[in-house]
Amino acid sequence: MAAGTRIEQARDVVALVPDPEIPVLTIDDLGILRGVDEQDGRIVVTITPTYSGCPAMDHIREQVGDVLADAGFADAEVRMVYSPAWTTDWMSEEGKRKLREFGISPPGRAGEPTPLTLPVACPQCGSRRTSVISQFGSTACKALYRCDACQEPFDYFKAI
Numbered sequence: 678m679a680a681g682t683r684i685e686q687a688r689d690v691v692a693l694v695p696d697p698e699i700p701v702l703t704i705d706d707l708g709i710l711r712g713v714d715e716q717d718g719r720i721v722v723t724i725t726p727t728y729s730g731c732p733a734m735d736h737i738r739e740q741v742g743d744v745l746a747d748a749g750f751a752d753a754e755v756r757m758v759y760s761p762a763w764t765t766d767w768m769s770e771e772g773k774r775k776l777r778e779f780g781i782s783p784p785g786r787a788g789e790p791t792p793l794t795l796p797v798a799c800p801q802c803g804s805r806r807t808s809v810i811s812q813f814g815s816t817a818c819k820a821l822y823r824c825d826a827c828q829e830p831f832d833y834f835k836a837i
Contacts, residue, residue, distance in 0.1 A: 683750075684720070687753065691704070693744070694737065695740075697740075702772050704737060705772075706769050707772060708768050709737070710724055711725050719754060722754070723758050724737065724738065724756070727763050728763070728837075741755045764787045764837055765835070765836045766786060768783070776800070779800075780800050780801065780832070781819065781831065781832045782799070782831055799824035800831055801829045802826055804825070804826035806825040807825060809821075810830065814832040815832060821833075
């Protein structure tokens, strides 16, 4: 198998690894899959945590190793890199669409006004008449909101 083909095959299987906290997203959707390369005949996958203390990263690293081994890349290496730091700007548009369909309002661009100063759209009805219930939702990367139009609560994935 040619090197490019091996890398592409490895990337294809790794890209499908789901995020354990939001399983409708893959690590590729989230943008934490930073690269798949080949070094000295060995596949090397690089991932970046959404934040340095993310408890899901050990599980993700293990899953990446497992899917690579199942695909015939038993000697693959999974490397964690912290620089540059992950940003929600790395999230794919497909990932943001999946979040909305799952009932989580996706992040805007990093550096834009915070949700307290900019209305967040309700993922259920699209209304921007929403209120912050708590700056911390089901995980530290989400805030809890309520739609004033349809009255549904929802998470907002914070822009970082």
